[in-house]
Amino acid sequence: MLMNFLRKLMYGRYGSDYLSFFLLFLYVVLIFISALPHMAWVSWLALAVLLWNLFRMFSRRIDRRRAENARFLALFGPFIRWFKMRRTIHRDKxxxxxxxxxxxxxxxxxxxxxxxxxxxxxxxxxxxxxx
Structure with missing residues (x-):
């Protein structure tokens, strides 16, 4: 029942990608920073990042979301590949x-x-x- 609801909800929508995962990570970091003294205003920034991420995931403009993700990967792709290679080297004994x-x-x-x-x-x- 729940799976059918989620399938119908996400039909024709963009979903998640590398930029979405980055925004989610950024949200968590900002929430931890907002717990520091005199940094409560950062929680509003974290909320804006979360809302932008949700907007991207539920968007029906798939072409624009793919272009955003492509620009993100052009900037951060080498770092992502380097990190994945380091993880592979560490795990492969x-x-x-x-x-x-x-x-x-x-x-x-x-x-x-x-x-x-x-x-x-x-x-x-x-x-x-x-x-």
Whole structure:
């Protein structure tokens, strides 16, 4: 019953994207800041951020929301990719990751193979590393 209501409510609407998640994170940070002494006015800013996020999620102007998200990713996309790569490297205990000195592509090799020659699939450069 509830799922059908939510499906009908969100039909034809934009929903969430990277900018929505960023705005939600910003809202939470602003709420914590507003709890500090003499910073109660920040809660109004947090409310404005939350309302803007809800407006974006329930909007039917999908083309405009996609353009907003594309502009956001143009600015913050490299940081998002860097953060995801760091998380992957930290979680993967079976492989070592190297950055190609020529093109910057990340390359994954198995751990514990000693000194190996790593070949970049992107640019064809070769270099030696310890795995």
């Amino acid at each position: 079976d492989h070592r990751y190297f950055k190609c000195p020529n093109c910057g592509q990340y390359l994954r090799v198995p751990r514990g193979k000693g000194k190996i020659t790593v070949n970049c699939r992107n640019c064809g450069a070769s270099f030696e590393e310890r795995s």
